[in-house]
Amino acid sequence: MKLVKWTITIGLVMCFVHMVLGQEAVLSNAYNRKCLSLDGHWKYIVDPYENGFYNYRYEPFEYQSNPGNGAFFTNAKRKSPADLVEYDFDKMDSLIVPGDWNSQDDKLFYYEGTVWYKKSFDYIKSEESNSVILYFGAINYTADVYFNSKKLGRHVGGFTPFQFDVTELLRETDNYLIIKVDNKRAKEGVPTLNTDWWNYGGITRSIKVIELPQTHIADYTIGLADDMSGIHGTIQLQGNSKARQQVQLQIDELDIDTSLITNASGQVDYTIIADDIKYWSPDSPKRYAITLTTDADSIVDTIGFRTITTAGSDIMLNGEPIFLKGISIHEESPIRGGRANTREDAEMLLGWAKELGCNFVRLAHYPHNEHMIRLADEIGLMIWEEIPVYWTIDWTNPDTYNNAENQLSEVLSRDKNRACVIIWSMANETPVSEARNTFLSKLATFIKHKDSTRLISAALEQKNYNGNPLVRTIEDPFAEIVDVLSFNQYIGWYDGNIEKCQTISWHIDQNKPVIISEFGAGAKYGLHGPRDERWTEEYQEYLYQETIQMIDQIDQLRGVSPWLLVDFKSPRRVLPNIQDNYNRKGLISEKGEKKKAFFVLRDYYNSKE
Numbered sequence: 001m002k003l004v005k006w007t008i009t010i011g012l013v014m015c016f017v018h019m020v021l022g023q024e025a026v027l028s029n030a031y032n033r034k035c036l037s038l039d040g041h042w043k044y045i046v047d048p049y050e051n052g053f054y055n056y057r058y059e060p061f062e063y064q065s066n067p068g069n070g071a072f073f074t075n076a077k078r079k080s081p082a083d084l085v086e087y088d089f090d091k092m093d094s095l096i097v098p099g100d101w102n103s104q105d106d107k108l109f110y111y112e113g114t115v116w117y118k119k120s121f122d123y124i125k126s127e128e129s130n131s132v133i134l135y136f137g138a139i140n141y142t143a144d145v146y147f148n149s150k151k152l153g154r155h156v157g158g159f160t161p162f163q164f165d166v167t168e169l170l171r172e173t174d175n176y177l178i179i180k181v182d183n184k185r186a187k188e189g190v191p192t193l194n195t196d197w198w199n200y201g202g203i204t205r206s207i208k209v210i211e212l213p214q215t216h217i218a219d220y221t222i223g224l225a226d227d228m229s230g231i232h233g234t235i236q237l238q239g240n241s242k243a244r245q246q247v248q249l250q251i252d253e254l255d256i257d258t259s260l261i262t263n264a265s266g267q268v269d270y271t272i273i274a275d276d277i278k279y280w281s282p283d284s285p286k287r288y289a290i291t292l293t294t295d296a297d298s299i300v301d302t303i304g305f306r307t308i309t310t311a312g313s314d315i316m317l318n319g320e321p322i323f324l325k326g327i328s329i330h331e332e333s334p335i336r337g338g339r340a341n342t343r344e345d346a347e348m349l350l351g352w353a354k355e356l357g358c359n360f361v362r363l364a365h366y367p368h369n370e371h372m373i374r375l376a377d378e379i380g381l382m383i384w385e386e387i388p389v390y391w392t393i394d395w396t397n398p399d400t401y402n403n404a405e406n407q408l409s410e411v412l413s414r415d416k417n418r419a420c421v422i423i424w425s426m427a428n429e430t431p432v433s434e435a436r437n438t439f440l441s442k443l444a445t446f447i448k449h450k451d452s453t454r455l456i457s458a459a460l461e462q463k464n465y466n467g468n469p470l471v472r473t474i475e476d477p478f479a480e481i482v483d484v485l486s487f488n489q490y491i492g493w494y495d496g497n498i499e500k501c502q503t504i505s506w507h508i509d510q511n512k513p514v515i516i517s518e519f520g521a522g523a524k525y526g527l528h529g530p531r532d533e534r535w536t537e538e539y540q541e542y543l544y545q546e547t548i549q550m551i552d553q554i555d556q557l558r559g560v561s562p563w564l565l566v567d568f569k570s571p572r573r574v575l576p577n578i579q580d581n582y583n584r585k586g587l588i589s590e591k592g593e594k595k596k597a598f599f600v601l602r603d604y605y606n607s608k609e
C-alpha cells in the first residue's frame with residue numbers, strides 16, 4: 001500500500017529539535033497597547049485523527065529526524081509541483097476569530113478534537129529595533145503555535161492569555177500563523193473530563209500583533225497602600241537598557257508626577273503618599289488615568305484604588321463592611337450563543353446584573369474574557385474570579401497542578417490592577433481527600449504570595465452537622481485556609497422539595513464571612529403552573545423566596561451569588577422540550593427573557609442596604 005503521507009515543509013532550524021520556546025510572562029495591560037488585530041476570518045482544517053501532527057505510526061512529526069516530515073500544515077502554494085499535497089488552507093472555509101467553532105459550524109456542534117487554523121498577514125515595523133509579540137487572549141484548550149514554519153511552543157489551558165516573541169521570525173510580507181487547537185477533554189486536564197458546561201473549542205478570544213520598544217514597560221502593579229495613605233506597586237522593564245532607567249509615573253488628578261529609577265534588573269518598587277484619593281466602590285467606581293513613561297515607551301491605564309479585607313465575619317471594602325449582592329455568570333454570549341467575547345456581550349450580561357441590583361458577580365467556572373473585567377471596573381461590580389479546578393481533578397498529577405497554577409498566574413498577570421477583582425477562587429465542589437487538600441493548599445500559598453491584596457475562597461464541601469440531616473455545616477479542611485467560606489447548596493432542587501428550606505438550619509463554627517456561592521432551580525421560561533411543579537417559573541420563584549428566608553438566618557452570611565444569571569448550554573441537560581441541551585437555572589432565558597424569580601432576587605437586593 002503506497003504510504004499516503006501528509007507532505008509538509010518546515011523550517012530546517014527547529015523541526016527536529018522540537019524546542020518549545022518558553023512563553024514570555026504576559027505583558028501587563030496588553031488591552032491598551034496599539035496593535036494589529038488578527039481578528040476576522042481564519043482558514044481552518046478539521047483534523048480528527050491529528051494527521052497534521054502525527055505520522056502514520058502515530059509519532060509526532062516534530063520529533064522526526066528527517067526535517068522533510070514537517071509537524072504541521074503550511075501554505076500549499078509554497079510547495080514545489082513535485083510535492084504530494086493533500087490539503088490547501090487557501091481552498092478551505094473560514095471560521096471567525098475570536099469565536100468557538102461549535103456555534104459557527106453545525107458540523108462542529110459536538111466536535112471535540114483538533115482544528116488547524118491559519119492566518120496570513122503583512123507587517124512593517126515602525127522602528128527596526130522594536131520587538132514584536134503575538135498576544136493570545138485565550139485558546140480552548142491546547143494550542144500548538146507555529147509561525148513562518150517555526151514551532152513557537154504549546155499552551156495548555158483554555159481561558160487565560162499567553163504570548164510569544166516573534167521579533168526574529170517576522171518578515172514584512174506574507175507572515176503566516178498556524179495554530180493546532182485541540183479541545184479534547186482529558187483526565188489530567190483543568191478542567192477534567194466532567195463538567196456542567198459546553199466544551200467550546202477554538203480561538204475563543206482575540207489575537208494581537210503588538211510592537212514594543214526593545215526596552216519597554218513589561219509589567220507593573222499599582223494599587224492603594226494597605227494603610228490607604230497613598231499608592232504603591234512595582235514596575236518592571238524588559239530589554240537591553242532596562243537597568244537604571246527613569247520611569248515617570250503620572251496621575252494628574254492626584255497631582256502625582258514622580259520620577260522613579262529602576263535597579264540593575266530593570267525593576268523599581270514605589271510608594272507615593274497621596275491625599276484625597278477617592279476610593280473605588282460599586283456605588284462610586286472612581287478610576288484615575290495613569291501614565292507610565294520611559295524614554296522609549298509609554299502606557300496609559302485607568303486604575304481604581306480600594307482595599308478589600310475581612311474582619312471576623314465581615315467583608316470590608318475600604319474599611320467598611322459590605323454585603324455581596326451577587327449572581328453567578330457563565331461566559332456565554334446572550335442571544336447569539338457560543339462563547340461570549342465582545343464588549344457588547346459584557347455590556348448585556350453585566351447590564352442584567354446591575355438591573356438585578358447586584359454589586360458583585362461570580363464569573364464561573366473559569367477566567368472570563370477581559371472585556372468583562374474592564375467593564376466591571378468601569379460600572380462598579382465586584383468580581384469573584386476562579387480557575388476551572390472543578391469536581392474530580394487529577395489531584396496527584398504534577399502536570400495537573402502546574403497547569404492549574406499556570407492558569408492562576410496568567411489570570412493574575414492580566415487582572416491584578418483591576419480594583420473590581422476582590423476574590424480569587426481556587427476550586428468548585430471538589431471532593432475532600434488528602435491529595436486534594438495538598439493541591440489546593442499549594443495553590444492558596446502560591447496566590448497569596450503573588451497577591452496579598454485580595455481574598456481567597458472556594459466552593460467548599462458542606463454536610464449534615466453531627467449526623468443531623470436538618471442542620472448543615474461546612475466540613476472541609478480548606479475552610480481553615482480560605483479568607484471567605486463559600487459553598488453551593490441546592491436544598492429544594494437536588495435535595496428534597498422546597499418546603500425543606502423551612503426545616504433546615506445552619507451551624508457554622510468558623511468566624512469568617514460566608515458566601516452562598518450557588519443555589520437555584522431549573523425553570524423553562526414561559527412554562528407556568530403550581531409552585532410545586534418542577535420546571536415551572538413558579539417553582540423557581542418559590543424556591544428563591546424560601547431559600548432567601550433560610551440563608552438569611554446564617555449569622556455570618558455576607559454574600560450570595562445564586563446559580564445563575566442566564567440559561568446556558570450543557571451536554572448534561574437533555575430533557576426534551578424543557579432543557580434541550582440547556583441548564584435552565586438561569587433567571588433569564590438564552591433569548592433574554594426574564595423569569596419570575598429574577599424579580600424575587602431583585603427585590604431582595606433592593607431591600608438590603
Ligand code: GCU
Pocket residue numbers: 196365428429488518563583585
Ligand atoms: C453545581 C456546579 C455548577 C452546576 C450546578 C447545577 O453546583 O457548581 O457548575 O451547573 O451545580 O447543577 O446546575
